[in-house]
Amino acid sequence: MTAASEAAIAFEHVSKRYSDGSRAALDDVSLVIAPRTFVAIVGPSGSGKTTLLRLVNRLADPTHGTVQVDGGDVTAADPVQLRRRIGYVFQGIGLFPHMTVAENIGITPKLIGWDAARIAQRVDGLLDLVRLGRSYRDRYPQQLSGGERQRIGVARALAAEPKIMLMDEPFGALDPITRDGLARDYRALHEQLGLTTAMITHDMTEALLLADRIVLIRAGRIVANGTPAELMQPGADPFVTEMLDMPLRQAERLQALRSQA
Amino acid sequence: MSALDPRIADALARLPDYLSGHVLVSIAALVLGLTISFPLAVLAADRPWLRSILLSATSIVQTIPGLALLALFYPLLLALAALSAEAFGWSFSAFGFLPAMLALALYSMLPVVRNTITGLLGLDTSITEACLGVGMTRGQALRMVELPLALPMIMGGVRTAAVWVIGTATLSTPIGQTSLGNYIFTGLQTQNWVFVLFGCAAAALLAIVVDQLLALMETGAQMRSRARVTFGALGLVLVVAAALAPTLARPRADYVIGAKPFAEQYILAALIGQRLENAGQSASLKEGLGSAVVFTALANNEIDVYVEYTGTLWANQMGRTDAEPRAVVLSEVTRWLKDTYGITMAGTLGFENSYALAMLDTRANAMGIRTMEDLARHAPELSIAGDYEFFGRPEWTALRDAYGLRFREERAMQAEFMYPAVASGDVDVISAYTSDGRVAKFGLTTIADDKQAIPPYDAILLIAPKRADDRVLRDALKPLTGAIDIKLMREANLRASDGGDSGTPAAVARWMWQRIQGR
Numbered sequence: 001m002t003a004a005s006e007a008a009i010a011f012e013h014v015s016k017r018y019s020d021g022s023r024a025a026l027d028d029v030s031l032v033i034a035p036r037t038f039v040a041i042v043g044p045s046g047s048g049k050t051t052l053l054r055l056v057n058r059l060a061d062p063t064h065g066t067v068q069v070d071g072g073d074v075t076a077a078d079p080v081q082l083r084r085r086i087g088y089v090f091q092g093i094g095l096f097p098h099m100t101v102a103e104n105i106g107i108t109p110k111l112i113g114w115d116a117a118r119i120a121q122r123v124d125g126l127l128d129l130v131r132l133g134r135s136y137r138d139r140y141p142q143q144l145s146g147g148e149r150q151r152i153g154v155a156r157a158l159a160a161e162p163k164i165m166l167m168d169e170p171f172g173a174l175d176p177i178t179r180d181g182l183a184r185d186y187r188a189l190h191e192q193l194g195l196t197t198a199m200i201t202h203d204m205t206e207a208l209l210l211a212d213r214i215v216l217i218r219a220g221r222i223v224a225n226g227t228p229a230e231l232m233q234p235g236a237d238p239f240v241t242e243m244l245d246m247p248l249r250q251a252e253r254l255q256a257l258r259s260q261a
Numbered sequence: 262m263s264a265l266d267p268r269i270a271d272a273l274a275r276l277p278d279y280l281s282g283h284v285l286v287s288i289a290a291l292v293l294g295l296t297i298s299f300p301l302a303v304l305a306a307d308r309p310w311l312r313s314i315l316l317s318a319t320s321i322v323q324t325i326p327g328l329a330l331l332a333l334f335y336p337l338l339l340a341l342a343a344l345s346a347e348a349f350g351w352s353f354s355a356f357g358f359l360p361a362m363l364a365l366a367l368y369s370m371l372p373v374v375r376n377t378i379t380g381l382l383g384l385d386t387s388i389t390e391a392c393l394g395v396g397m398t399r400g401q402a403l404r405m406v407e408l409p410l411a412l413p414m415i416m417g418g419v420r421t422a423a424v425w426v427i428g429t430a431t432l433s434t435p436i437g438q439t440s441l442g443n444y445i446f447t448g449l450q451t452q453n454w455v456f457v458l459f460g461c462a463a464a465a466l467l468a469i470v471v472d473q474l475l476a477l478m479e480t481g482a483q484m485r486s487r488a489r490v491t492f493g494a495l496g497l498v499l500v501v502a503a504a505l506a507p508t509l510a511r512p513r514a515d516y517v518i519g520a521k522p523f524a525e526q527y528i529l530a531a532l533i534g535q536r537l538e539n540a541g542q543s544a545s546l547k548e549g550l551g552s553a554v555v556f557t558a559l560a561n562n563e564i565d566v567y568v569e570y571t572g573t574l575w576a577n578q579m580g581r582t583d584a585e586p587r588a589v590v591l592s593e594v595t596r597w598l599k600d601t602y603g604i605t606m607a608g609t610l611g612f613e614n615s616y617a618l619a620m621l622d623t624r625a626n627a628m629g630i631r632t633m634e635d636l637a638r639h640a641p642e643l644s645i646a647g648d649y650e651f652f653g654r655p656e657w658t659a660l661r662d663a664y665g666l667r668f669r670e671e672r673a674m675q676a677e678f679m680y681p682a683v684a685s686g687d688v689d690v691i692s693a694y695t696s697d698g699r700v701a702k703f704g705l706t707t708i709a710d711d712k713q714a715i716p717p718y719d720a721i722l723l724i725a726p727k728r729a730d731d732r733v734l735r736d737a738l739k740p741l742t743g744a745i746d747i748k749l750m751r752e753a754n755l756r757a758s759d760g761g762d763s764g765t766p767a768a769v770a771r772w773m774w775q776r777i778q779g780r
Contacts, residue, residue: 094391
């Protein structure tokens with residue numbers, strides 16, 4: 001395990017209770033994410049995964065406990081400055097419909113105050129990086145397909161050269177083939193740019209195939225945290241077994257079909 | 262020979278004045294309304310408590326009828342002006358422009374507030390989250406994303422407000438702001454339908470033009486077409502400049518004459534104006550002013566002269582309910598005006614315009630009815646019609662109690678319908694105005710009020726305090742005092758109510774002057 005002080009992101013005894021007074025969204029969660037790791041956060045709807053992610057860039061603040069980014073307590077940081085150095089890809093993508101692709105991608109650099117030439121160069125580079133090409137510069141989001149929009153969403157998050165990427169079910173709304181292609185492309189970017197990525201998904205298969213580590217969350221608590229291989233070992237929490245059951249059965253079934261053919 | 266109807270020519274001649282007054286007050290109200298409501302709405306979008314206060318307040322304003330809202334601002338500002346004069350020794354005019362602009366600005370708030378809030382709150386949460394996620398401050402999110410995306414909705418509100426304000430501005434005539442409503446108020450009172458239609462059409466056209474120019478700017482902003490935005494803005498500037506230029510270029514008139522909203526007042530105001538012009542002075546008319554407004558405006562030197570009726574001052578301003586002889590009322594009113602406001606009573610015109618009961622001349626003769634006592638004897642067999650306020654007025658109570666009137670039936674109806682009703686025998690007696698031309702036209706006779714239960718309503722010329730020693734004005738008015746008897750006034754009113762080109766107030770006033778000189 002990495003010590004909290006060397007971690008990219010560290011949660012220490014974090015609880016989050018919303019003001020409506022219902023049960024805790026997060027209940028005494030501690031988690032350390034080492035630099036350059038790709039962590040998948042998996043859990044059913046309402047388990048608290050999105051809340052966990054939002055605590056990192058202060059879209060929400062914890063009720064108890066501390067959250068650290070690059071060794072510093074986030075509550076000591078200005079939320080706006082903090083968000084500008086952390087990439088965030090939303091579930092709903094959230095591209096600005098009145099801005100072109102280039103303007104969308106260049107927004108954070110513009111906020112930081114880069115000059116126009118540097119932004120233009122960065123936008124071109126990112127369009128290549130997400131494999132769309134520069135012809136997309138002047139298009140508007142509504143002229144793009146779902147997959148293309150999601151690539152722009154990733155490019156926008158990467159624009160200000162963050163070292164940490166937070167992704168909330170980034171590929172959830174896409175068809176399986178697009179999704180698989182995009183996920184693998186992103187994993188390559190993660191390696192190439194030396195990023196730390198925390199990605200939420202409810203798809204266990206995606207997590208197993210993509211991530212270095214998997215964190216399983218249920219009802220606001222972490223029930224498992226390990227590499228895919230560690231999770232596959234027998235004797236784990238019944239919930240872990242349950243979550244792994246379906247991908248395993250699918251794999252067995254496909255294997256069986258292939259051997260028949 | 263031009264085929265242009267003289268009434269249209271008259272309407273066109275007044276257009277520069279009326280249009281510029283209308284545009285000036287509308288634009289000022291819109292600008293003020295926007296400057297207040299837009300920032301408030303942006304603040305309220307984030308704050309539920311402010312939002313509900315703001316929306317309720319602006320909605321309540323909207324439920325107040327436009328005419329009432331405009332009328333309410335007049336006394337409010339008068340009180341403020343008096344306070345300010347007392348506290349800082351500095352006062353402002355509570356007449357015309359200021360109350361009209363403030364009331365209209367208030368009126369413009371709801372659509373802007375509602376649309377701005379709806380536009381901002383209606384944004385997709387993924388967009389507002391994204392603003393935070395990419396690292397925008399609250400202000401940056403508002404400026405770079407939320408307002409641009411809510412712009413079509415906001416502009417929709419601005420356009421609605423513009424159309425409302427331009428339409429409602431026609432109601433600012435009674436509080437002394439010249440507007441296209443002058444056509445409508447004058448036209449309704451003098452049965453000049455050309456004027457009424459002209460006023461409606463001009464206001465509608467102005468509203469449509471402004472709305473379309475705003476629409477052009479809106480689509481321009483959406484399409485990022487600088488040309489469209491510039492074109493729309495330029496168009497608006499042109500409309501305003503074209504409307505205001507003639508007024509700004511023209512010098513202020515030497516004298517301002519007030520008139521209440523009925524035909525007799527328009528005619529007499531025109532007559533006074535013609536006398537002043539004859540004396541080499543320029544005069545402008547403020548027509549269609551409410552009864553209380555015109556009096557306060559005179560007391561505050563906003564207008565210089567107008568025709569009032571003694572009974573109105575006796576009952577409404579002095580609050581007197583006792584019956585006194587005509588001469589006593591006149592002298593007490595005169596003294597009260599001078600002592601209280603410094604207003605000068607420059608003379609009686611020579612006729613009375615009071616409430617009086619009237620019936621068909623032939624019928625009255627046949628029944629032998631000459632006086633109220635005669636009428637009281639026959640009343641149980643007869644029905645009476647009055648205008649909507651008549652049976653609630655002190656004059657009616659006084660008459661009824663003084664003579665013991667007990668009619669078989671009392672009916673309230675629109676004043677215009679009372680005359681045909683009594684002529685056709687549907688009702689037997691009506692409440693009429695003594696100087697109304699229709700008394701003669703429909704062959705009616707008024708029944709003598711020997712006990713003087715109804716206070717006298719002598720027409721008198723009132724002069725503003727600052728004009729008390731104005732010889733030019735006094736000399737111009739002199740030939741009119743005692744020169745207009747009830748017969749002449751009735752005939753003049755009848756001519757005006759018949760419409761047509763000889764029926765404009767100015768034409769009738771010229772006709773009256775010939776008759777006065779002919780004596």
